[in-house]
Amino acid sequence: MKNLFTFILTALTSFLMVAEVTPSDKATLVKLYNSTNGVNWNTKWDLTSPVTTWYGVKLVNDKIVSINLRNNNLVGEIPTEILSLIDLQELNLYKNKLSGVIPAGLGNLKKLEVLDLSFNSLTGSLPASIGDMVNLKSISLFMNRLSGELPSQIGNLKNLETLSLFNNEIEGQIPTSLYNLASLKVMLLNSNKLSGELSHHISEMKSLENLSLFENNFVGQIPLELEKLNKLKEMNVSYNKFSGLTSRRLAVLDTLNMTMFNDKGVAVLLNIKMDRSTAIVSED
Template structure:
């Protein structure tokens, strides 16, 4: 009787071994479960995601760890998938990268994504996601890249977003966010590029933004921001700043002195604001400036002589303001200038002869 039992145990163990070796892994089942939420699936995925495989590691758009064979990346950008992103995604606990951009996903972003605590990169851009950003995104402590742009999300940017100190690239543009920009933005100590443009953000640009010392690109245009430009934008902590876009808001007050400290600033766009005041002469110290656009912002005063130091300037747009005085003769020193628009001001005098030196101007 004991011998028979032992044979049964051995056979059972062998059967278990065969089942384990050839049965699809849990990550594979999770991916198939996710695909059941999709109303439109490309034939390439239907034919490639095979339930008879032991793992999904060879499936289209899937990448696994070579040792554990757990799914670490899902890249299905531009596959024309439509449907919902199911809550099962939270079961892919080893995920480091998700890219579902340029598809037709709709409905809410599942809160279960917060369970993927190893996520380094999350791209859900150019879809039809609705609702608010889940609060438990605060659990994504390793997240460096976040792109949710061009969706139909709503509400405010959650406060928890400004406590994810690992973030380097934050693209929350063209989403329909309202509310203000949190003063805790200074917690994003690693942020390199921050895109919040084309939303309905209101309130002021918070002064603590100047503590984001690694910031290279700040895009705040096409919102409803008010108040003046914070002086912290011009301090030496932001010496890495290259791109600054704040156009199409309701900014008022003078451009703060100190922009001359930003030696790497290449593009400064402040057009279509309420009242920017005058042009600070130290803008002429921005030796890397290639584009300066402050059109239709009620600029007053004259064009500083120091602007002749902007030897890399290609685009110079100051149209639709109330600038007075002559066009400085020294403008001809901007030898790389291609586009110059000073139309709609109160400038006097004749055109400087030095403009004939600008062979590239259109």
């Protein structure tokens, strides 16, 4: 009986070891490898070995659910074929040397929960199809060269908790739909070219803990409704062109104490009064 149990266990282990993805999914991974100069990766794949042994690839029931190749010297463009991996829950290509645009059909990855393409040299705009990725919890695209406006479809991501897009060249106004993301905890949009006014609807983002908008071109008054965000612990809205009334509580919460550019391009502090209704902008 003991020998039979050992045999069954060995057979089962052997079966699991040879379990493999579909030929088409394997071909997609090979395309990713070749498109990003895999022979020069820090940790390479042995294409003659089972996919289960490939660095950064996680399988569940023969389905590719995660690709994590962060800081692995990927050079080149993200192949559109990767959009066929519809079971992906995580795509992490952080801190590589990727160029080109984010594939327009990104929304095909409807099961994706974590998207991290930050610290690369990606260009173009954030595709509107991202609104189809309703399971997304985290988007990290910071430190790239992304441009264009934020798509209004981003407001469809009701499960999103982190939106990190800082240090890009994104322009235009924050889409109204973004303020509907009640689950969002971290919104880092600093060091872009965003403009327009910050809507008072930001008070609807009840889960927000960290808000960073510094180094943009926002104008108008800083919404006093920010005081309604009881979970807000970190905020930096300085180095914009905000003016008008503010409150002591918000000024203290702001990392740089509300340092703004006036109409002459001079950095000034918003003058905080004890009574927020009498707060004025210092032009000294």
